[in-house]
Amino acid sequence: MVLLTNQQIGTWKRKRILVGSLLICWLILMFFTPKVPLHSFRHHVFADKRNFMGEIWGWTLFYASVSSLAFGSAYYHLKPDDNRIVWDTLPILIAYSSLFSSFLVERAGERVGLSCLVLLLFISVFSVAYARQVQIEVIICVLVDGRVFNDLRLCLTFQLIPCLVIPVMTVLLPPKYTHSRFWLLATAAHAVSKIEGLADSKIYNFNGYTISGHSLGHLCSALAMVLLTVMLLYRSIRFPRLSELKGHP
Structure with missing residues (x-):
């Protein structure tokens, strides 16, 4: 019992020392470092200036x-x-x-x-x-x-x-952003999902009743979403359109 009490006292002492040390560090940080004003231009300038959502x-x-x-x-x-x-x-x-x-x-x-x-x-x-x-x-x-x-x-x-x-316009109109091939990949995945949905029973019978065409269609649709998300994550502006340059010197 005495040993247990001594251990508890030692634990509380170490905790107080740790809390006190952290408090001192915080006070030093607050009093000896320069202010970071909220209304600062640099506060709103980020390294990644891409518009993730397009x-x-x-x-x-x-x-x-x-x-x-x-x-x-x-x-x-x-x-x-x-x-x-x-x-x-x-x-x-x-x-x-x-x-x-x-x-x-x-x-x-x-x-x-x-x-x-x-x-x-x-x-x-x-x-x-x-x-x-x-x-x-x-x-x-x-x-x-x-x-x-x-x-x-x-x-x-x-x-x-x-x-x-989408495939026709991808060929006829120039892209504004890079990684435009993902549009074609996502379109292909979407087209495959529709074909799988139409061949629902045939696919289900062909693979020994493991997975239906409708289920595979859902997976291909999800793949299309993934491809589009990857495109948004990694693309950048290839060139601005003429309509966006109007009014700018």
Whole structure:
């Protein structure tokens, strides 16, 4: 008991010495080093001046929709039906819209990209409504005589746009940033994911019921996200566009 008490006393003494030493070091640091003012120009100058998110609106919406897709897709796959598929499809279409608009901002200019973002978001919502048997109300309801749609063609067509347009525009329009080949790699991964989804049962039977084509499609889609993220991490401005130089000497 006495030995245990002596050990406890020794431990407390060492702790007090350590705390006292740290306090003295902090006081020396505060009183003998120069101030670091908050309102200083150097305080806001960082070594890495790259814009990680690229064109902020499109990329932010893209990653937000991909994040929400993780929950929406999980909710749908727990009990697949016509009601739950909306929460799986809508985030995908929003992700495509924001991704394609970001590509247009880089290749065709900010005004074109942002205008297409608004238009594509509207088409995304309309595509889901068109496929989900939602009766289009007010003006649209009058134009189509109140019909109820049940057609996936618009959604499928909308998902094929990046596979067709991005490679063509990559060849025709010069890139603003480096590492533009990642656009083609991500597009290829996306195209493969769609093919795997269409061949769901055939792939599942071919590999001995190990993994389905739909599951492989999810993996390829995730690979496309990884490729785009790597592109954003390592790319830099190749050259500014003429529209961005207007107004500058």
